Amino acid sequence: MKRIIHSVNETSNYFSCVFEGKLTYFYLTKAQARKYMTYINKGHVVDFEIYDNQKKINRRLCWQVAYFNKIEKPGHQKTSVLFDLADIRNQMKEVLEGFQYRLFLDLEMTMPPYYKGPFEAEIIQAGYVLSDIDGNILVSDSMYIYPTKYKKISRRTEKFLQLDERYYVEAKDYTEFYDKLAYLVETYDPRIIVWGKNDMIALKASYQINQVKPLTTDHSFVNLLQIHKNYYNLSDDLGLFKAYELYYGKIEGQLHDAYDDALVTKKVYEALLEEMRNNYV
Structure with missing residues (x-):
């Protein structure tokens, strides 16, 4: 799925996006947070996949992130690509x-x-x-x-x-x-x-x-x-x-x-x- 980040909780490693008209929460594991959290900011565009399981964090029901395909930072003149899985795989x-x-x-x-x-x-x-x-x-x-x-x-x-x-x-x-x-x-x-x-x-x-x-x-x-x-x-x-x-x-x-x-x-x-x-x- 591809969504715009609505809010971020850096302490608990989760973020929210509007999904089907509702605010929906997604969390990262500690290992994922170390790798991706610096890219996760309000307004950034994330293309990611999720696992079919949830857990409560700060009384919010959060879906677990499986992995990110791409993370982008929109700008006035151009969009900056912060993470691109396809590019990384090609480099590998x-x-x-x-x-x-x-x-x-x-x-x-x-x-x-x-x-x-x-x-x-x-x-x-x-x-x-x-x-x-x-x-x-x-x-x-x-x-x-x-x-x-x-x-x-x-x-x-x-x-x-x-x-x-x-x-x-x-x-x-x-x-x-x-x-x-x-x-x-x-x-x-x-x-x-x-x-x-x-x-x-x-x-x-x-x-x-x-x-x-x-x-x-x-x-x-x-x-x-x-x-x-x-x-x-x-x-x-x-x-x-x-x-x-x-x-x-x-x-x-x-x-x-x-x-x-x-x-x-x-x-x-x-x-x-x-x-x-x-x-x-």
């Missing part, structure tokens, strides 16, 4: 299309034991797929990694990741993973695509645990989960395999395997790009 497409090399990375980490005690999560499996701008796979690998700080892997970790004797036979020292990642970063300078923040945090922590020079910064990464949340206006996190099913249909089973997850991340990335290209030329 241009950014994602522009990476010459993409390193799809997934990491599995140790989990704390069932009993309390000192613990710090460490990388114990890495899977990655390096592709060029056309999606061609140039390098792919998967490896188990021995933890450095806490050598004993908890039963909880073994059970969750379904680790068996193969892990203890095939696992390598962290330095081997580090050297392979260093080669990829120095040779291709790829943008590293991950699902969520956990892998970024774990990789950063691994540099400190192993006392090595960081190979990446925060700008090295693209959080594909956050891109999805922004693109589809999602308030809750979306699982990687749920995102896969969004594009490709139901997937049978889900193993906690870093290499498989890296491949799925690549497929989800490419499907999102296709969605963007179909809607934003």
Whole structure:
């Protein structure tokens, strides 16, 4: 719907518009308020969607805002666009299309034991797929990694990741993973695509645990989960395999395997790009 804002309550994060001849109220969640409230002023024109649920705020029945399509500030000579979802989505497409090399990375980490005690999560499996701008796979690998700080892997970790004797036979020292990642970063300078923040945090922590020079910064990464949340206006996190099913249909089973997850991340990335290209030329 597209309406002119009649009034705004900045303290309680709601605004009103005239709808079907009546003053109707709409509220923003705290997260939405942090993002949009600076644009919400009396007289501004808002194009937005709502959820089919209401709650009382200050004795007023308010509809929950789902997301905004556009927010405009009318002027005497021209109208200023303060927020435009279509423009943002188009910018996302241009950014994602522009990476010459993409390193799809997934990491599995140790989990704390069932009993309390000192613990710090460490990388114990890495899977990655390096592709060029056309999606061609140039390098792919998967490896188990021995933890450095806490050598004993908890039963909880073994059970969750379904680790068996193969892990203890095939696992390598962290330095081997580090050297392979260093080669990829120095040779291709790829943008590293991950699902969520956990892998970024774990990789950063691994540099400190192993006392090595960081190979990446925060700008090295693209959080594909956050891109999805922004693109589809999602308030809750979306699982990687749920995102896969969004594009490709139901997937049978889900193993906690870093290499498989890296491949799925690549497929989800490419499907999102296709969605963007179909809607934003």
